Amino acid sequence: MPTLPSLTGPSSIGEKVVQTVLVVDDEPTARSALAARLKRLGYRVIEAVDGKSGLEALRRERPDLTILDWMMPEIDGPSFCEQVRQDPELLTSQILMMTSHDQPAQIAEGLARGADDFLSKAASKYEITARVQAGMRAASLIRRLEDVTEEIRRKQEILKRELQSAARYVESLLPSPGTLLPGVQMAHAYRPSLGLGGDLFNIVPWGDRVLGLYLLDASGHGVSAALRSASLATFLRRENLLRHVGSTDPGAILTEANKQFPLTEDGNYFTIIFAKIDSRTRTLSYATAGHNGAFLQRSSGEFCWMTQPNLPLGFDGSTIYATTDVMITSGDRLYLLSDGLYEAPNSNGELWGQNRLEETIHRFGIHSLAEVVSGAIAEAIRWQGHEQFPDDVALMGVEVMDTDV
């Protein structure tokens, strides 16, 4: 005959888990009588002769239930309870306190000082059995709760490590700062809100003197936003764009991306700015889709926000995104950023704002690009009063310098 698989799991078949009771009483006759009765009921019994050795046994054996005499020298029952409740290791122990004079006021005091239940020394064997069983029920519920909590903590730890590994992957997609083209420098900062973010930026090498660059912001946060960002970033790779769009024109690229990335069923989408710097013609071309975080700081100090009111990607498949061309000169700096930077709130909920960002960058003047980028992030952190941004933050700065040596 084939062996049937166990339905209840291997641990509970055939072997009943024996529960343990700790009896703490300085009076030997009463202690052995109770211990004998509990053994007859099928429990494993540990005996302790006073409060001090009782606490040691509790710590060592972690019994399911402790039955405690009130009157004991040195550490009495209520003091025993108080010590247990103050100890993080022991505080969930189930304690049944025994007393010979069960006045309501005394019972109240015992419960207030940490006992879970009371048992009169004059109680019948039926009552003792019933109270011990009730204590055991509570003990096993608490134990299950502790096991489940531990399991959740363990799983969260695994999830956290997986998120960290995914976050490292996303960061590995980011471009290295430094010289992108002769005369074009880049610096950046990336501060995702949950370790794993929905903001991404990158460069697209179009040629010796021509460079594409973009910054995108996926709506929402966390894993799903990061996956969507990585998928759009894959679409925006050089070879793919040349094959599927056949153009380096920012508007043409966004028009095609808009068709490829419709709204998700939860209404998630991207905002993006895509730019092209041509260092031969000194032209900056760009197109935006619902993205307001981009500005040009002229070498004269003048600020030009590259804001165009238009739909984010996926809102309407028939949208045509237009390219804007502007001339750039040596010393001009282009900043692409996500709204998480200027929408950092302070403790009163007031947003840092585009004006304060502009002032900050102004104040840094001719400092190096890397110093301006890290300085702007530091200033936003100072405004909100803590390191952790509530939304993903990305900032990329690009400077065009004279190459006519």
Place this chain on the structure above:
Amino acid sequence: MQTKERPVPNGVVLELSGDLTYANREQFKTAVEAIRQKGCRHLILNMAEVRFVDSSGLGLLALVSQNFKLSQGQVSMLKPQSYVREIMSLANIQKLIPVYDNELDALAGHQRAA
């Protein structure tokens, strides 16, 4: 966020109050989807009592507008507050969802379009 629907000739006005954000997305979607499945062709979102719309809220508005379009319907918006109006116009939402300052204009606008 609270929602209350009120039938009007050839449509439904959904009165919204509170914030239209990530935290309230299910509530908003459920209310709107119930109206769409009843066969409503013109949904008018009254935004007068909406203080804030975040990026998730913006996506939901676009999604609702697309879903109504799929069932030959239309979504209009009534009286957004200035902050919400600014967010809408930066994302050019009025291209998908016409914005009106009173209900009669919204109803007339839909009839013209139909």
